[in-house]
Amino acid sequence: MDAKQQEFVDKITASYSPKGASIQLGAGILNGHIITEAKVNLALKMMNRHGLIAGATGTGKTRTLQLIAEQLSDAAVSVFMLDVKGDLSGLAESGKVNDALIERGNAVGIPFEASAFPVEIFSLSGKLGAAMRIKVEDFGPILLSRVLGLNETQEGVLAALFKYAADQEWPIVDLMDLKRTLSYLAEGPGAAEIKDDYGKISTATAGTILRKIVAVEQQGMAHIFGEKEFDVDDLFNKLDGRGVITLLNIADVQDQPLLYSTFLLSMLMQLFKRLPEVGDLEKPKLVFFFDEAHLLFNGASKAFLSQIEQIVRLIRSKGVGVFFCTQAATDIPESVLGQLGNRIQHALRAFTPNDAENLRKTVKTYPHSPFYEIDKVLTSLGTGQALVTVLNEKGIPTEVVATHLVPARAMMGPASSLVYDATVKNSEFYDKYQQRIERYSAAEIVDEKLRHVETQKAEELEKKELQKAKSAGTVRTSRQTPLEAAQTQASRTLAREGVKLLGKIASGILNAMFKKK
Numbered sequence: 202m203d204a205k206q207q208e209f210v211d212k213i214t215a216s217y218s219p220k221g222a223s224i225q226l227g228a229g230i231l232n233g234h235i236i237t238e239a240k241v242n243l244a245l246k247m248m249n250r251h252g253l254i255a256g257a258t259g260t261g262k263t264r265t266l267q268l269i270a271e272q273l274s275d276a277a278v279s280v281f282m283l284d285v286k287g288d289l290s291g292l293a294e295s296g297k298v299n300d301a302l303i304e305r306g307n308a309v310g311i312p313f314e315a316s317a318f319p320v321e322i323f324s325l326s327g328k329l330g331a332a333m334r335i336k337v338e339d340f341g342p343i344l345l346s347r348v349l350g351l352n353e354t355q356e357g358v359l360a361a362l363f364k365y366a367a368d369q370e371w372p373i374v375d376l377m378d379l380k381r382t383l384s385y386l387a388e389g390p391g392a393a394e395i396k397d398d399y400g401k402i403s404t405a406t407a408g409t410i411l412r413k414i415v416a417v418e419q420q421g422m423a424h425i426f427g428e429k430e431f432d433v434d435d436l437f438n439k440l441d442g443r444g445v446i447t448l449l450n451i452a453d454v455q456d457q458p459l460l461y462s463t464f465l466l467s468m469l470m471q472l473f474k475r476l477p478e479v480g481d482l483e484k485p486k487l488v489f490f491f492d493e494a495h496l497l498f499n500g501a502s503k504a505f506l507s508q509i510e511q512i513v514r515l516i517r518s519k520g521v522g523v524f525f526c527t528q529a530a531t532d533i534p535e536s537v538l539g540q541l542g543n544r545i546q547h548a549l550r551a552f553t554p555n556d557a558e559n560l561r562k563t564v565k566t567y568p569h570s571p572f573y574e575i576d577k578v579l580t581s582l583g584t585g586q587a588l589v590t591v592l593n594e595k596g597i598p599t600e601v602v603a604t605h606l607v608p609a610r611a612m613m614g615p616a617s618s619l620v621y622d623a624t625v626k627n628s629e630f631y632d633k634y635q636q637r638i639e640r641y642s643a644a645e646i647v648d649e650k651l652r653h654v655e656t657q658k659a660e661e662l663e664k665k666e667l668q669k670a671k672s673a674g675t676v677r678t679s680r681q682t683p684l685e686a687a688q689t690q691a692s693r694t695l696a697r698e699g700v701k702l703l704g705k706i707a708s709g710i711l712n713a714m715f716k717k718k
Contacts, residue, residue, distance in 0.1 A: 216599035219244035224272035227606040245484035248522040256547020287452035291612030293320040319440040378643035476519035486520035494525035495532035542592040548582035
């Protein structure tokens with residue numbers, strides 16, 4: 202080893218040798234040579250300072266996610282990962298040993314040993330794993346507005362609706378609850394109820410929101426809203442002393458990126474609300490990998506971005522680390538990027554003017570290195586290699602180092618159908634969440650209130666009809682109809698004629714009696 206290599210090893214060792222528990226990302230690269238002694242480690246206690254895994258397509262980002270998840274599991278840390286293509290399910294199955302993996306293991310100083318890991322598989326559709334759902338009221342107006350594509354005015358209406366439902370203790374569980382409540386408050390009797398305290402909802406705005414809800418239903422996305430809702434406590438499981446890796450397989454809903462990216466953020470929000478403050482732990486309770494992170498920020502409103510920034514900034518004190526995975530660091534807003542202390546940058550390509558601009562911006566985010574020209578390194582890294590800088594135990598960024606990454610020990614690709622099906626069907630969560638639950642909620646409350654209103658209207662109408670009938674009956678006793686008058690006159694005439702006839706008969710009888718005498 203020459204003097205330059207020794208200097209390199211000394212600096213890397215000083216930067217990447219934490220005192221506490223750590224995971225090994227790989228070994229340093231200098232002038233194209235892998236320096237096994239220059240071990241690149243990441244302290245577990247710094248993983249709640251969040252991170253970024255970036256790089257062009259095909260540079261090995263998914264395998265980096267996998268190798269980090271494997272070592273976290275070994276350290277009894279729970280992991281949550283988005284499985285976009287379904288190829289992370291291989292974590293449940295031991296990898297196949299080959300010469301390339303053995304060579305890579307030796308190069309980084311860790312002899313390769315294939316291993317499977319404890320895995321739970323979930324699915325938004327419920328078809329590729331245990332169903333994962335959330336109640337509309339827990340999703341919240343800001344995230345729901347994002348999914349529905351609402352403008353600020355419509356988002357404000359939705360916020361007022363959520364506030365009313367919370368004040369009235371109406372459970373907004375699914376989209377039917379949302380539609381029925383919106384209709385009730387816009388056009389029904391509820392319009393008068395909310396006018397003073399919440400503001401009036403115009404029928405035009407309500408109609409627009411309703412149409413967008415229907416559009417979401419037609420796209421087949423309504424099924425993620427409802428019960429039984431996923432309990433975020435089920436992310437913190439261990440098996441045989443190892444942390445369980447929870448996968449959300451979205452292979453069958455890849456064409457709905459807005460839905461699943463926003464759903465992941467809702468999970469982070471639930472974690473933030475539910476978990477107690479724990480400060481800086483020796484190792485995180487959970488590491489949350491947010492793949493395809495650029496989808497979360499595309500076209501996001503100010504309110505939405507503000508919510509992301511707040512969660513990322515504060516959730517680390519809950520013992521949760523968040524790693525965003527995307528193609529370029531420029532995909533992440535600066536306010537969020539500045540909070541990501543650990544960075545693993547795979548190769549960038551500069552085929553277009555936009556690529557070149559992204560490369561230039563990325564280079565500026567790295568400190569000067571005595572060993573590398575950052576722009577040249579970023580375009581020359583091979584698959585399974587990355588430029589790394591993390592935070593040391595004092596929170597200081599480490600020396601920038603090109604790293605030959607540790608090989609993943611589980612299957613690098615989808616698990617076999619037998620292993621996959623067994624993992625899903627044998628899970629306690631499959632039975633727990635697969636059956637949808639329908640309970641008394643806002644839709645039923647609205648229907649009940651409308652029935653009550655209709656009953657009241659019917660009773661009031663009946664009272665009016667009765668009063669009218671009584672009033673009409675009183676007039677008939679004091680004033681006769683023409684028929685009644687004719688009948689009365691006929692009776693009187695008959696009475697007079699009858700008296701006259703009786704008088705004549707009586708006179709005749711008397712005259713006859715006197716004549717006989």
